[in-house]
Amino acid sequence: MSSKAASGDPTTIDQIIEALNSDKSIPDSLKTEISQDLRYKVSVVADLRGKNQELRQQVLGESDESTQKHMDYSSMDKQVLRHIQQLKIYNDLRDTAMKILAIMADQKKTDITAVAKELQVDTTDE
Known part of the structure; x- marks a missing residue:
């Protein structure tokens, strides 16, 4: 979805939330709910990335050299x-x-x- 009125694409969650908060047509309670939801999703993604990294290290650390080559x-x-x-x-x-x-x-x-x-x-x- 693109907005013709948007001057630039927000690239971080903070920029997205800032753009959301600057929109006068959206009720403050909804802005808060959306902001909290976005921040929660970002934290979930960060947790999953950390777990993914841990699992990769476990798998690569316990595998033999030939398996590591295939997993790269x-x-x-x-x-x-x-x-x-x-x-x-x-x-x-x-x-x-x-x-x-x-x-x-x-x-x-x-x-x-x-x-x-x-x-x-x-x-x-x-």
Whole structure:
């Protein structure tokens, strides 16, 4: 989802939350809820990354040399994994944005498309 009104793409959670908080059309209680949800998801991802690293060290530390060679990721594998991570983040953010649009549409007693059009938000996946 892209916003024509956005001047730049937020790249960190703090920037996303700052952009969210600056939006006057979203109720403060909803901003707080979304901010807490995003921060929670970031902490879960950090925990999972730590556990992933621990497991990799355990597996690589206990395996023989030939297994280690097969477990090394090529640069292509790393690019694919990074792309998948970015897609997951994008999908989570898109889902959150759609929830916000749905809440706003519900409050205005209209549909999501009308709210998106009013806010100049493109809801198509391209």
